[in-house]
Amino acid sequence: MAEFTFHTTETDHPKRKALLEKAQAGYGMIPNMIAGLSESPAAAEAYMALSKAVVKGSLSKEQQHVMWFTANAEHGCEYCMTGHTGLAMMDNIDPGVIDSARNVTSYKDSKLEALRQFTLIMIRQRGWADDDQVQAFLDAGYNKENIMDVIIGIAHKTISNYANHLMQTPLDKGSEPLAWKKPQA
Structure with a gap:
């Protein structure tokens, strides 16, 4: 079975680091799901964007x-x-x-x-x-x-x-x- 990494802001990947810092600021913590999703910064970014869209919706x-x-x-x-x-x-x-x-x-x-x-x-x-x-x-x-x-x-x-x-x-x-x-x- 594939094991996934739950990343932290200590990462040396600049895009991942920025995204995790944004999550930390927005949630007051880095949820484990976003730490894992950040394996693909695009996936974590998409999730966070959809979160905002739902909240702004009708x-x-x-x-x-x-x-x-x-x-x-x-x-x-x-x-x-x-x-x-x-x-x-x-x-x-x-x-x-x-x-x-x-x-x-x-x-x-x-x-x-x-x-x-x-x-x-x-x-x-x-x-x-x-x-x-x-x-x-x-x-x-x-x-x-x-x-x-x-x-x-x-x-x-x-x-x-x-x-x-x-x-x-x-x-x-x-x-x-x-x-x-x-x-x-």
Whole structure:
């Protein structure tokens, strides 16, 4: 099995060093995932750019977390589910929303559940949502901008989820109490 390096700012690669310093400044630490992704500075840069794009998009904070949680759970990414649990808690997301996400169960709020279902459709059908599925999402109170922002969010999570699978990224220090394992079906 290939072993990946989790780089630090002590690297002698100038582009990687600048990127890790940027991550340190932005996150207050260098998340292990970005340390690993920085093997390809372009990959880490793409991930960080998509992070900013999602946050600037049309989905509310709560909706962003629901979309991220849905992709993380569907892809079975333990690192990202753990990390996003902590981020959701810092963003004061309703504990019931976090619990539903971690247990991979439906949301009580019908609009959030519509977002979860649409995110799953987009992932499972690789973007081939049919007209009725798109209309159901729109009828739940979303719009076409939201659809595009879900696509950005899925791209964002696909980069991190897939990379974490390959890198077997260890949890960040201090996040162990929030560790997540995908529930057995």
